[in-house]
Amino acid sequence: PNNAGGVGTINNENSATDPKNLRVKLVLLGDSGVGKSCIVLRFVRGQFDPTSKVTVGASFLSQTLALEDSTTVKFEIWDTAGQERYAALAPLYYRGAGAAIVVYDITSPESFNKAQYWVKELQKHGSPDMIMALVGNKADLHDNRSVSSQDAQEYAEKNNMFFIETSAKTADNINQLFEEIAKRLPRPTPS
Ligand code: GDP
Numbered sequence: 001p002n003n004a005g006g007v008g009t010i011n012n013e014n015s016a017t018d019p020k021n022l023r024v025k026l027v028l029l030g031d032s033g034v035g036k037s038c039i040v041l042r043f044v045r046g047q048f049d050p051t052s053k054v055t056v057g058a059s060f061l062s063q064t065l066a067l068e069d070s071t072t073v074k075f076e077i078w079d080t081a082g083q084e085r086y087a088a089l090a091p092l093y094y095r096g097a098g099a100a101i102v103v104y105d106i107t108s109p110e111s112f113n114k115a116q117y118w119v120k121e122l123q124k125h126g127s128p129d130m131i132m133a134l135v136g137n138k139a140d141l142h143d144n145r146s147v148s149s150q151d152a153q154e155y156a157e158k159n160n161m162f163f164i165e166t167s168a169k170t171a172d173n174i175n176q177l178f179e180e181i182a183k184r185l186p187r188p189t190p191s
Contacts, residue, residue, distance in 0.1 A: 018188075019071075019187050019188050019189070020070065020071050020072070021071070021072050021074070022071060022072070022073045022074070022182075022185055022187070022188075023073070023074040023076065024073060024074070024075060024076065024098040024099050024181075024185055025076045025078065025096050025097045025098055025099075026075050026076065026077050026078065026097065026098070026099045026100065026101065026181070027078045027093060027094060027097045027099075027100045027101070028040065028077065028078065028079050028100075028101050028103065029100060029101070029102045029103070029115075029118040029121070029122070030101075030102055030103035030104060030111065030114065030115055030118060030135075031103075031104065031105070031108070031110070031111040031114040031115070033105070033111075034103045034104055034105040034108070034111050034137055034138075035103060035105065035137040035138060035168045036079060036101075036103050037079060038137075038168035038169070039101070039103065039135070039137060039166065039168045039174060039177075040061055040077055040079060041168070042168045042171055042174045043063060043077075043174050043175070043177075043178055044061050044062075044063045044077070046171075048168055048169050048171070061077045061079075062074060062075060062076050062077065063075050063077065063178075065175075065178055065179065065182055067179070067182055067183065071182075071187075073181075073182040073185065075099075075178065075181075078093065078097070090121070090125055091125060094122070094125040094126045094127075097126060097127065097130060098127070098130060098131065098185060099130060099131040099132070099133070099181050099185070100122050100126060100130055100131070100132050100133070101132075101133045101135055101177070101181075102115045102118045102119055102122070102132065102133065102134050102135065102161070103115065103135045103137050104134075104135070104136060104137070104147065104152075105136075105137055105138045106136040106137070106138055106139060106141065106142070106145050106146070106147050106165065107138055107141050107144040107145060107146055107147075108146065108147070109146050109147055112136075112147045112151075112152070115134065116155065119132070119134070119159055119161070123159075129186065131181050131184045131185060132159070132160065132161040132162075133161060133162055133163075133164060133177060133180070133181060134152060134155065134156040134159075134161045134162070134163045134164075135163075135164055135165070135166055135177060136149070136152055136163070136164075136165040136166070137165075137166050137167065137168060138167060138168075138169070139165040139166060139167040139170075139172055139173070140167040140169050140170050140172070149163075149165060152165075162180060162184070164176065164177050164180065
């Protein structure tokens with residue numbers, strides 16, 4: 001597959017049940033323009049490049065994160081790639097996903113409404129034990145904020161998600177977002 005990897009990527013092929021080397025399929029959801037591609041690019045390549053589109057169709061980007069307890073988590077990141085327009089592909093997109101990031105733009109109430117639609121979709125199609133993050137991106141544009149942190153936090157709690165505000169532009173909270181998902185993943189018991 002077209003695995004772009006990234007700086008600091010650790011290549012290992014351990015089984016999915018190795019308790020020290022976890023692997024998770026992560027799906028991205030959210031309105032077009034909220035910054036999904038930029039979040040992934042910031043995490044995988046450590047850069048912000050608004051001109052580069054990394055939406056990747058049937059393939060995905062992957063990045064391995066090392067945690068303090070010496071566990072590694074390999075994220076297999078699926079960008080929506082316009083799935084919004086192909087409802088029939090939804091089951092394939094959600095299948096096997098252990099984590100989901102639902103993104104909105106803190107300056108856009110419409111994108112927050114759309115995020116709530118995606119959360120419902122996830123609850124319908126996704127696995128019930130999926131780790132779900134609600135992400136308010138473009139936090140650097142706080143002067144134009146129109147979605148309050150408190151509203152988002154309350155919505156997230158009601159829907160069994162964790163909430164974080166990020167900026168792909170300044171890198172604020174991007175690693176924290178992925179670390180938080182990694183920490184919450186269920187650890188397989190060694191057989
Ligand atoms: P996607 O359609 O959700 O994948 O959105 P993109 O990642 O393509 O980003 C859409 C636009 O938002 C681009 O022009 C980015 O430069 C801009 N953008 C993305 N993240 C941020 C951010 O954190 N802050 C600011 N100010 N702009 C951002």
